[in-house]
Amino acid sequence: MRTLIRNGTVVNSTGTVAADVLVDGETIVAVTAPGVFTEADRIVDASGKYVLPGGIDAHTHMEMPFGGTVSADSFETGTKAAAWGGTTTIVDFAVQQKGTLLQSTLDKWHEKADGNCAIDYGFHMIVSDVNDTTLKEMDACVEAGVNSFKMFMAYPGALYSTDGEILRAMRKATESGSTIMMHAENGIAIDELVAVALAEGRTEPVQHGITRPPELEGEATHRAIQLAKVTGAPLYIVHLSARHALEAVAEARDAGQNVFAETCPQYLYLSIEDLAKPEFEGAKYVASPPLRPKDHQADLWKGLRTNDLSVVSTDHCPFCFKDQKELGRDDFSKIPNGMPGVEHRMDLLHQGVVAGELTLARWVEVSSTTPARMFGMYPRKGVIAPGSDADIVVYDPAAKQTLSAETHHMNVDYSAYEGMEITGRVSTVLSRGEIVVDGGEFHGRAGHGRFLRRDLCQYLS
Numbered sequence: 516m517r518t519l520i521r522n523g524t525v526v527n528s529t530g531t532v533a534a535d536v537l538v539d540g541e542t543i544v545a546v547t548a549p550g551v552f553t554e555a556d557r558i559v560d561a562s563g564k565y566v567l568p569g570g571i572d573a574h575t576h577m578e579m580p581f582g583g584t585v586s587a588d589s590f591e592t593g594t595k596a597a598a599w600g601g602t603t604t605i606v607d608f609a610v611q612q613k614g615t616l617l618q619s620t621l622d623k624w625h626e627k628a629d630g631n632c633a634i635d636y637g638f639h640m641i642v643s644d645v646n647d648t649t650l651k652e653m654d655a656c657v658e659a660g661v662n663s664f665k666m667f668m669a670y671p672g673a674l675y676s677t678d679g680e681i682l683r684a685m686r687k688a689t690e691s692g693s694t695i696m697m698h699a700e701n702g703i704a705i706d707e708l709v710a711v712a713l714a715e716g717r718t719e720p721v722q723h724g725i726t727r728p729p730e731l732e733g734e735a736t737h738r739a740i741q742l743a744k745v746t747g748a749p750l751y752i753v754h755l756s757a758r759h760a761l762e763a764v765a766e767a768r769d770a771g772q773n774v775f776a777e778t779c780p781q782y783l784y785l786s787i788e789d790l791a792k793p794e795f796e797g798a799k800y801v802a803s804p805p806l807r808p809k810d811h812q813a814d815l816w817k818g819l820r821t822n823d824l825s826v827v828s829t830d831h832c833p834f835c836f837k838d839q840k841e842l843g844r845d846d847f848s849k850i851p852n853g854m855p856g857v858e859h860r861m862d863l864l865h866q867g868v869v870a871g872e873l874t875l876a877r878w879v880e881v882s883s884t885t886p887a888r889m890f891g892m893y894p895r896k897g898v899i900a901p902g903s904d905a906d907i908v909v910y911d912p913a914a915k916q917t918l919s920a921e922t923h924h925m926n927v928d929y930s931a932y933e934g935m936e937i938t939g940r941v942s943t944v945l946s947r948g949e950i951v952v953d954g955g956e957f958h959g960r961a962g963h964g965r966f967l968r969r970d971l972c973q974y975l976s
């Protein structure tokens with residue numbers, strides 16, 4: 516099956532060009548001046564539209580157990596929602612529970628995902644139990660194409676690792692060329708602040724933000740960077756939310772250290788004011804790190820421009836307001852941490868283009884090309900070029916839409932962006948040459964998505 520996407524503006528991380536894109540089967544076979552090819556089995560008219568490499572969301576949590584419940588999107592519903600929003604690859608986190616093996620964890624995540632995804636997918640591994648066996652197993656994970664390992668400086672008693680454990684895992688990563696990803700918040704200090712708040716009867720959702728101040732994200736980020744420096748390990752800071760943490764990353768990068776960071780749309784658009792919404796509505800916005808005061812947002816946008824922030828992922832981790840967020844009605848520390856967003860990342864970042872915060876090329880770079888490079892998928896993913904997978908988004912920059920739980924496709928009963936007006940909309944999405952979304956209709960299927968055995972990070976080779 517040959518598909519010709521014609522008359523569009525191809526946007527890669529290197530710039531834009533008026534070009535036609537010819538797809539044969541699962542692969543892009545030509546990017547040519549307009550009109551060079553005229554025949555194909557299927558023609559997509561992209562006049563007035565952008566033609567982008569499919570989005571890559573390198574941070575999702577489908578069906579993830581957390582705080583006595585499980586995130587509400589399955590691999591099927593979550594990957595379908597992703598496709599609706601122009602994301603054609605996700606990298607999800609397999610979560611090692613203490614006392615279990617990495618291999619059984621990986622098996623469990625394959626059981627959940629294999630045969631159920633509508634788009635391609637890979638895994639990172641969350642290491643929560645650092646011991647001799649786990650450290651050996653990290654090598655087997657790398658062999659299996661899972662070569663990035665997330666660790667937690669937060670959540671003592673659950674996912675938390677001590678500095679010594681982090682150091683051991685970082686040494687291992689240095690040996691194998693794999694990447695350590697860090698949830699950088701000082702969990703020990705936070706737990707103390709949480710205990711004081713609860714003892715004083717401060718139980719409402721905004722306390723989640725108040726007890727996790729930006730200084731404690733900055734401190735943990737700085738500490739993670741020093742541990743990485745001592746061991747020579749590359750480091751990727753996940754879901755960076757605060758100016759304090761960004762300053763630590765920028766300083767390390769200026770000094771030439773292999774430190775990278777991602778932020779998420781919620782930190783660019785939402786704030787602690789949302790967490791403070793009355794009648795428990797703030798629970799919808801509980802995620803860690805928490806939403807910050809609005810003035811952090813300009814710094815994050817600037818970080819995206821200067822490349823101190825290299826990637827935008829969603830940290831998609833949806834919990835329904837009615838029966839899941841409710842678990843913490845009388846105690847904010849029991850509200851499951853996480854927010855929905857996998858469907859809206861490309862649209863929300865496009866607002867950055869509309870507002871002049873990002874160029875078109877940078878939009879594609881932070882949402883597709885860099886995640887592909889960072890996590891060993893480039894040039895198979897992340898670029899419109901001959902030989903690459905035909906993961907393609909035709910995007911209409913002039914369309915208007917309003918985000919709402921009534922119309923989104925994520926399996927969650929609220930939208931964190933309810934009522935937000937968006938300029939731009941996905942019009943057609945191809946995943947490895949198959950049309951999965953077109954003209955407001957879904958044509959994909961669960962099981963089309965393939966597991967990606969990822970190579971090592973290309974910035975480090």
Ligand SMILES: NC(=O)NCCC(=O)O
Nearest residue numbers: 698802803830832852853
């Ligand atoms: N971010 C969040 O609150 N939930 C998902 C787990 C994590 O990424 O730490």
Ligand SMILES: [Zn+2]
Nearest residue numbers: 698753754803
């Ligand atoms: Zn995290």
Ligand SMILES: [Zn+2]
Nearest residue numbers: 574576830832
């Ligand atoms: Zn996460």
